[in-house]
Amino acid sequence: MAESRILLGVVSLAVAIQLISGGALEPATAAACDVQDKVSGFCSEGGIDGGDAVIRGDGIVDGGNGGGGGDTDGEDGGRDTDGGNGGGEDVIDTSMRCTSCVEVSDAITLSDLAAFRPLAPSLRMEPDGWMLVGLPANFIVGTRTHVVSGTLFDHAVDVRFTPSSYSWSWGDGTSTRSSVPGATWSSLGLPEFSTTPTSHVFDEKGLYRVSVTVSYTVEFRVATLAWRSIAGTLPGPATVVAAVAGTAKTVLVDRECTRNPSGPGC
Amino acid sequence: MPRRSTAVAVTCLLAASLVGCTPPPTAPPTPTSTAIFASEEEALAAATDVLTRYNAAFDKANSAGAKNWDELEELVTQQHLTELEKPGVINSNGWHTKGVSTFSVVSVASFESGESDSSIALNVCRDVSGVRVLDASGQDVTPINRPDSVPLVVSLVTSDSEPSSLLVAKVDTWLNPASC
Numbered sequence: 001m002a003e004s005r006i007l008l009g010v011v012s013l014a015v016a017i018q019l020i021s022g023g024a025l026e027p028a029t030a031a032a033c034d035v036q037d038k039v040s041g042f043c044s045e046g047g048i049d050g051g052d053a054v055i056r057g058d059g060i061v062d063g064g065n066g067g068g069g070g071d072t073d074g075e076d077g078g079r080d081t082d083g084g085n086g087g088g089e090d091v092i093d094t095s096m097r098c099t100s101c102v103e104v105s106d107a108i109t110l111s112d113l114a115a116f117r118p119l120a121p122s123l124r125m126e127p128d129g130w131m132l133v134g135l136p137a138n139f140i141v142g143t144r145t146h147v148v149s150g151t152l153f154d155h156a157v158d159v160r161f162t163p164s165s166y167s168w169s170w171g172d173g174t175s176t177r178s179s180v181p182g183a184t185w186s187s188l189g190l191p192e193f194s195t196t197p198t199s200h201v202f203d204e205k206g207l208y209r210v211s212v213t214v215s216y217t218v219e220f221r222v223a224t225l226a227w228r229s230i231a232g233t234l235p236g237p238a239t240v241v242a243a244v245a246g247t248a249k250t251v252l253v254d255r256e257c258t259r260n261p262s263g264p265g266c
Numbered sequence: 267m268p269r270r271s272t273a274v275a276v277t278c279l280l281a282a283s284l285v286g287c288t289p290p291p292t293a294p295p296t297p298t299s300t301a302i303f304a305s306e307e308e309a310l311a312a313a314t315d316v317l318t319r320y321n322a323a324f325d326k327a328n329s330a331g332a333k334n335w336d337e338l339e340e341l342v343t344q345q346h347l348t349e350l351e352k353p354g355v356i357n358s359n360g361w362h363t364k365g366v367s368t369f370s371v372v373s374v375a376s377f378e379s380g381e382s383d384s385s386i387a388l389n390v391c392r393d394v395s396g397v398r399v400l401d402a403s404g405q406d407v408t409p410i411n412r413p414d415s416v417p418l419v420v421s422l423v424t425s426d427s428e429p430s431s432l433l434v435a436k437v438d439t440w441l442n443p444a445s446c
Contacts, residue, residue, distance in 0.1 A: 035346070036332060036354030038439050039324060041394050041416035042409055 052115040053159050053218045053234055116148045116159035118216050123239040125210070126184060126192075131245045136199035140182040141166055141212050141239070161216040164233055170200045171208035181214075202245040211240040301379040302429055309377055309386045309432075313422045316341055316432050317369065317388070320420075325366050325397065332357040342434045343423065349436075356399065361407060365396040372446070375419055383429065387421040391446035415446040 121143035131137035145162045166182075169175045182198030185191065202208060215233040257266035303309040323337040335350050342350065356362065375387035395414040401407045417440040422432040440446075 034352040034354055035349040035437055036328075036352065036356065039392065039416065039418065039437055040328065040354065040356065040397075041392070041412045042355045 052117055053161075053220065053230060116150060116157075116218075116220075118148065118161035118214070118234065118236040119143075119146055120237045121163075121181075121212065121214050121239050123210070123212050123241045125241055125243060129243050131202055131208075131243055132193070133202055133205055133245050133247050135193040136195045136201050137243070137245075138182065138185055138194075138196050138199045139168070139210060139212070139241075140184060140198065141214060143181060143214050143236075158221050160219045160221075160227065161234070161236070162219070163214050164217045165215045166198070167213045167215065167235075168198070168200070169211045169213075169238075170202070171210050172202055172204070174200075176200075205245055205247060207242060207244050209240050209242050211238045213238045301381055302384045302424055303379050306374060306377045306379075306386075309379065309384060310371070310374060310388070312432050313386050313388055313420075314371055316422060316434060317371075317390070317420060320434050321367060321369050321392070325363070328356055328363040328397075331360070331362045346433075346435055346437070355409075359401065359407075361399055361401050364398050364400055367392055367394045367397050369393065383424045383426075384432075385421065385423045385435075386432070387419055389440055390418045390420050392416040392418055413446075417446040 121141045123139065123141055125131075125137055125139045127137065141163075143163050145160065147158050147160045149156065149158050151157060163181065164179075166178045166180070167175065168178065178197050180197050182196060185194055185196070188194075188196060190196065200210070214236040216236055218230040218234050219227040220230065221227045251265040253265040254260055254263040257263065260266065303312070320338065320341045323341065326337060327333075327335055332354060335347060338350060339347060369390050369392040372389040372391055375389050377386045378384060393415050394412070397408075398406050399408040399412075419436075419438045419440040420434060421436040421438075423435045425431045425433050
């Protein structure tokens, strides 16, 4: 049997995901990711723009005789924000082969942009809402690895945020960074007012606004493809808790002061 | 024949959901004997040969500061040469490379063969672990996030002037991390 002239009419849907880099990468990453950098492997696969993971898609719906699985035009990735370090372009090769199914005259180029933001963590402390001057107060961030989903270009996009470090601003002019989110004294098996990796001692009486910012590592995936990481870390939204620092003196009371407020010592 | 018709119907249905699908062309089928490449294997062998030379010339150009792409002229389409000549990181910073890369063809992304032209696209992993980027003073400035293996889709087409030879027409990043 004579085979058709076109052995394979290719209808391919190529989606390029372009990540716009806003962070401090190498000194002179190209503004646009052109062929030289693509072949060299310099096209950043990850980018973070402020508090957002920004993923851009450019794609071509390409049919007929054009051939080539995965086409994409080299669109400028540097025109977004922050002086836009080179956004990489990735081609998802989702070619569908369609025998003798041809003649889509011109390639259609589509473009889309999606930004993803991690969920705000919770912040609690013990003692709850107050601390004693000169003794550690313990702070605990409630956050865990989570996925934020959206669509890009009619493709499901999942962005996964994994907490990596915690920046604490204690409200007294000092700040520290921890690698753990913190845990309660009881779960750590420690007595109250013990020092923990996320405890802080306030030296003065007063009202303090303690805030924590969680830095996340970010990965994304399109459709059911494997997860891909984005370079750098993304700072999540700050969470603040207010607490009063006071002093304490030890007195003997008849009963708890809440039960017997007028008792001696209360 | 019935099997083939079914295949056409199914693939057309798939394609229709994306871009619409027109009926098969009415032109009579042409025997493969006039096709430039008798088989995909033959085209793959030719494409791999071109890509080997392309890769070597690419390394060489980068080792000299990525300024001169003349050696690639006979291996690429005019359009791709224009693309290649757009300055990238190495050229813009006055850097150069040291070392050579290798590549492996993972799969054929597409293949199309006709009597006047043919095209083939390859999914390729380009191993750049042996290539270091150096600045003018010879200090290693290789970007820390550069992967050791760069996934690429390389599209080649037959030359207009010499239909039996293939030219690199396009190189794109290939998103299929499981394979490189």
